[in-house]
Amino acid sequence: MEIPGVFDANLFCAESFPEVETCKVEGREKQTIISDLDGTLLRSRSSFPYFMLIAFDAGSPLRFIVLLLASPIIWLVYNFFSEAAGTKLLIFIACAGLKASDIESVARGVLPKFYLEDMHSVSYSIFVSCGKRYVVTANPRIMVESFLKEYMGVEAVIGTELHITKSGYATGLVMGAGVIVGANKTRAVKKYFGDDLPDIALGDRASDFPFMALCKEAYLVPSFKPVEPVAKADYLKPLIFHDGRLVCRPTPLMSLVIILWSPIGLILALIRMVFGTVLPMWYALPLEAMLGVSIRVKGIPPSCPQTSGRRGVLFVCSHRTLLDPIFLSIACRRQVTAVTYSISKVSEILSPIPTVRLTRCRKTDAETMTKLLNEGDLAVCPEGTTCREPYLLRFSSLFAELADQIIPVTMNVKTTMFHGTTARGWKALDPFIFLMNPSPRYELEFLDQLPHEMTCSGGKSSHEVANYIQRVLAASLGFKCTNLTRRDKYRILAGNDGVVPASHFLKQRSRIFACLPSRNSERGQRSDP
Structure with a gap:
């Protein structure tokens, strides 16, 4: 069909295309597919929550508030004047003045979780069944490209180009053909593919119809039909690491709830922190419970060994937040010294239990931990x-x-509004952010002491012991074991590991993602230190 140079929605209608449920997924391995993003690959037709994440994590809470206040105006412009104009306004408020590197970091570390949780299960199954995949979208390419290439196996993204200054800042303006909607979307597809057009097209709205008509097959994703999200087991690559402070997708209503709760949460967090710091923790526990902080303990913690002159107990814990050793001490009803690799001065001052920094020098750290065990219990x-x-x-x-006296301890947390950890943000705020949740919950379980035959004294190597405890903790929590490390996490989320220069990031990231287990296989344990 000949596509006119100027977009005319009247040339097409929804009845021109069969619904996506009628598309067969078998035998598509050698075919090429192109799809819209919002409302097509994603269940939601609105990209507003993802721009709110950019505003919050790459910008500031103030930008987050401004974008929410502007949302009614953006909605009016988008729906009653021009889709392109509404998108431009959304892009400008969310991105103007931000560093391009910060936008890329949020796009790499924060957005994938929310995109994956919003994937349209029917469209997704068709999309991943094709051998070559492309996406055309009105969203800025810098915002979606990382997710689509890493987690969806997309060959290329045809998206709106954000204007970046020579100093690396986004102006909030768009370049080239402008926002990729309507006729611009059709022209962009024709320009990219030439005469070798894709075999299949997916879209959800009238402005997608012209580019859909270019392809041999085209299917409509109806917006009025509810559909389940994609199950985690069906992800092409598992989501292991993600960053950002917000737990829930910031829709306009959820964003308003977050803004209204934050002042209350901040005051509540300060009160919770004062009680936990000033009062003995076993006296503070009932007061913390009255303020909404709950702790669930399973298993029986060991009695204090110091009365008989023995060495302290070594608690080996899974790691969820900076507060793990504090809640462990509460469960044991005695102070347990914690060793850490990196902790802020603020956290050290406010900590109600002793904390000792390690140096990452194996010999020095071994001497430090041995001394601490001779003095009392130790959490690692x-x-x-x-x-x-x-x-x-x-x-x-x-x-x-x-x-040899090793007690595995499972740690898990439940939060509803804010994450109490970060890879890019201010780590000193982690305890405050966690305690800002309306009802933060800690779950601990003391497992059986490690049998003698599974210790180094019983003939096992230290790597075998570590791998065994990892498997035991994972089985108790219902988690999976991985071979990924702290360095892998920071290279994926922050582009560095604290030692390796950031210029090495792209090469290292490709290696890390290549090592992630696929949905049909799992990697074995690695035994190097």
């Missing part, structure tokens, strides 16, 4: 960093060489 998180998803990172094996 061998993952070295937190992981929000149901995975355990590879355990460092140093702890296994230092003690």
Whole structure:
């Protein structure tokens, strides 16, 4: 069909295309597909929540508030004047003045979680069944490209180009053909593919019809039909790491709730922090419970060994937030010293339990931990960093060489509004952010002490002990074990590991994602330190 140079929605109608449910997925391995994003690959037709995430995590809470206040105006412009004009206004408020590197970092570390949770299961199954995949979208390419290439296996993204200054800042303006909607979308597809057009097209609205008509097959994704999201087991690549402070997708209503709760949450967090710091923790626990902080303990913690002159107990914990050792001490009803690799001065000052920094020098750290065990109980998180998803990172094996009395302890948290961890933000705020949740919940379980035959004294290597405890903790939590480490996490989310220059990031990221387990296979344990 000949496509006119000027978009005319009247040339097409929804009845011109069969619905996406009628498309067969078999035998598509050698075919090419192109799809719209919002309302097609994603269940939601609105990209507003994703721009709110850019505004919050790459910008500031103030920009988040301004964008929410402007949302009625954006909606009116988008629906009653021009789709392109509404999108331009949304892009300008969300991105103007931000560093391009910050937008890319949020697009890489924050957005994938929310995109994956919003995937349209029917469109997704068709999309991933094709051999070559392309996406055309009105969203800025810088905002969606990382997710689509890493998690959807997309060859290329045809999206709106954001104007970036020579100094690396986004002006909030768009370049080239402007916003990729309507006729611009059709021209962009024809320009990119030439005469070799895709075999299949997916779209959801009238402005998609012209580009859909270019392809051999085209299917409409109806917006009025509810559909289930894609199950995590069906992801092409598992989501293990993600960043950002917000737990829920910031729709306009949810964003308003977050803004209204934040002042209350801040005051509540300060009160909770004062009670936990000033009062003995076993006295503070009932007061914290009255303020909404709950702790659930399973298993029986060991009695204090110091009365008989023995060494302290080594608690080996899964790692969820900076507060893990504090809640462990509450469950044990005695102070347990915590060793950390990196902690802010603010957290050290406010901590109600002793904290000792490690140096990442194996010999020095072994001496430090041995001394601490001779003085009392010790808590260690061998993952070295937190992981929000149901995975355990590879355990460092140093702890296994230092003690035989090892108690594995599972740690898990439940939050409803804010994440109490970050890879890019201010780590000193992590405890405050966690305690700003309306009802933060900690779940601990003391497992059986490690049998003697599974310790180094019983003939096992330190790597075997570490891998065994990782598997035991994962089985108890219902998590999966991975070989990914702290360095892998920071290279994916922040582009560095604190030592390797950021210029090495792209090469390292490709290696890391190539090592992630597919949905049909799992990697074995690695036994190096």
